[in-house]
Amino acid sequence: MPATTPAQITLSFSRSAGLVAIAHGEQYLWAQTALTHTGFLRRDDGTYAVALDDVRLRHGLAASLVRSAHQHQAAVTTSHRPYIGDVADAIAAYLPGAWNTTVEVYSHPLWQEDLVPLLWDAGELTHAIQHERVPYAAVLKDGAGTELLLVERPGHQSDYLVGAFASEAFDDNFADPHSPISIAITAAPQQAARAINDRFLPAYHRALHARRVEAISSALERIDEEHATLEAMRDSGRYSDGVPLTAPAEQLAVFEDQFADRAWLAFVDVLTHAPSVLEQCSRSTALSTEDEAVLAELHEVLRSTQPARDEWNAQTAKSYARPPRKFFHERWGGLRARLGAQVMPAIATWVTEADAFARIARAATPGGQMALAAPAPWPAPSGPCPPLQPRQPLRAVDLRHHRHC
Structure with missing residues (x-):
């Protein structure tokens, strides 16, 4: 970043506020002091302003500000641009x-x-x-x-x-x-607004849709992989490295809890992004009967998770962090495992329909009426999501074994 004077004052004109000043630089406090001594009033957004409706004030303001700025080692620059707020x-x-x-x-x-x-x-x-x-x-x-x-x-x-x-x-x-x-x-505001509306916002909404779809698909893939590992241990009675389980019933119960915990963490991405994506998909006019049925099922199971979502949101709302990282700590594993077990039927449905969802969602990428300038479409992913392996379908991980069912 280019080196600048330690204390600077940038002036710009505002039709509503008068003369607006912004103090900045490593020693911005010097500039703020100079402005205060000249009669500028600090506003809520951190800018300083003085009304110019008083002719006498306006006449002596420039000289007074220059003197005060010099005394406080601040440089004054008058911008040729209007105030950015205007x-x-x-x-x-x-x-x-x-x-x-x-x-x-x-x-x-x-x-x-x-x-x-x-x-x-x-x-x-x-x-x-x-x-x-x-x-x-x-x-x-x-x-x-x-x-x-x-x-x-x-x-x-x-x-x-x-x-x-x-x-x-x-x-x-x-x-x-x-x-x-x-x-x-x-x-020019009208031309600027048209560029934003015709060019930038359509590209932004396409990018946001693509990112949401990828977040959901990635979450479902992680759940599917975790379930495959758990299922292999249940079928073989061995760890993933081939070492036999010494107490299969007890150990599998622990692993099932861990799976529910991790599944919930991943499924939070689905709960976060799926409503917007499903809404966009529902606007598509090219849905087949089968696709409509898939969307209806995903909508329905998503609604069934509302109690768990409400509890999670109520707990995480108590955290000031964004995102609430403390709820990813090991000590909250019990809560996550319980919620994961609670919504496991919904998770199973989403994992089963992951490929169909990704296909429908990518075909529903927004563009349309807002994109008057027809910007280039967002590049499609290199390939579809990996298909589910032909194994026993993901179920509620035999919730009869679950301590949190």
């Missing part, structure tokens, strides 16, 4: 639906680094956040889970960059292969 508001007004905007200030250079793991982007925006100084930005939210980040495009006089934050349901967003690509937009 830009975001103007763009949001042209986007379909109800969008709200907020301004974020990253006064210290290290603060913007917190954005990197939250961004879901494979384009210029991530590069700018990592390598350029971005002291402020605007966030646009549609109220349905879509959150966009708007920043001034480095090295350009008037353009902006817009990209997406990842959904809260995902971790490990950096370099995710599904990441949508941020786009550069003009300063």
